[in-house]
Amino acid sequence: MRSAIHLASAAFALAALSFGAAQLAAAADTPDPVADAMAFQKYFTTKFPKLKLEDFVNGPYSMNEDMHRQWEEKEQFPPYDFALDAGKEMFSKPFKNGKSYADCFPNKGIGIRQNYPYFDEKEGKVVTLELALNRCREANGEAPFSYVKDEMAALTAYMAFTSRGKPFDIKIPNDPRALEAYENGKRYFYTRRGQLNFSCASCHVQSGGERIRAEVLAPALGILNAMPIYRSEWGGMGTISRRFMTCNSQTRGVPLNPQDDEYRDLEYYLSYVSNGLPISGPGARP
Amino acid sequence: MASTIRVRAISSGETTEVQALIQHPMDSGFVKDAKGELIPPHFIQQLTFEYDGKSVFVADWGPAVSKDPYVKFSFKGGKKGDDLKISWVDNKGATDTTTAKIQ
């Protein structure tokens, strides 16, 4: 009996919600990433008026005094130092065929991280830095790295480091497929999933700066700027792929495969709306 | 092989502040691997900082210390340009040692 009543009221609420949503949808028919990014940044700078735009790249460490002090101390002797050194070594070592990563990337791979992901018009899909690195390996006869283990984390740590301070500069070309990829990423970000029924936004938009159990949540603005991160919880480095997958499983959703379309599009969206914020990677997190 | 110990020692007035980051798995022996088997304990048991032939900081560690431990402390004394010697021994008998100049 109770369940029936719950269902009925839920159905009513759903109807009301979809009616409201339909009105909103009609209003925002054509995607406008420029307006989205402005609104996105304004939302967070309004919510945290004491922060400068670049402070957001430190995520939870910018959310309260005590955490900020911890961050300052950590920066004196960052735990990602070992991975960074390993990454630099890996990056400079040539492949078996004599070529190297420098041959696959513009500017020899130095100082370019802020341009990723980009929309590849030939392929018609978003290409992330992690994906580009593995493609470089495979094109030169090397086995690809796991997207969630230490080697990929070390490589991307080094590449991020060479871009430190450079603002995110993600481009959406005038191509309907690029716009669609951007919209897919946005939709993924706001869609609830998993048995716990959270979307990325549930934690990182609605609850940025607040706690989930003992952790302080980072706001979504600038959340990828510090990647890859040495996460104390993991006792090691983690890539963007690893973080996306663990976020899924934390809401009790089965993770997708690394670099699946949804994840690539999600990274595209999240990076774009943080355009202008400086790359701070590699980073450290609790 | 590169040292596992990174250290910075800065002297100001009567004290010297020391920070060190040590690369070590610090396996507690309680964690299982992907196959469900226990990863054997592998952790630093003693960490020593020596200045002028005397120990200024000695740590007796166990499985509770996390991976890649970071240490920060101050000691009375220490002059710029002097040596600070750091060494550790782990439960497998492995050791590493390094000497840094106080800045």
Next chain:
Amino acid sequence: MIRMSTLSLASLLLIAGATSVLAAGSEADFKAAYAAAEAANKEAAGLRNQWTTTAAALAAAKKAADSGDFDQAVAFSKEAEALAQASVFQSKTEKEAWKALEIR
């Protein structure tokens, strides 16, 4: 609001499932219940929204069946089916509901 409705849907299906369990618990019943749960979970996979708890319930059902406890196996299968259907319901409602969370 959405969360309440997915939970109540799951509990409704669970109650429906529980009554039929008391009636029978043969291997054939398990196979049918498991197949239904797998089908629903497959639909969730197509929607890119499987739940980890669905997978766990399916595994528990299989384990119970392997040890011959078909009553338990059917119960777990029904639970898996309910969870899978809830995940499909979640995907379908989120198709429009996500817009309410969007920063504009």
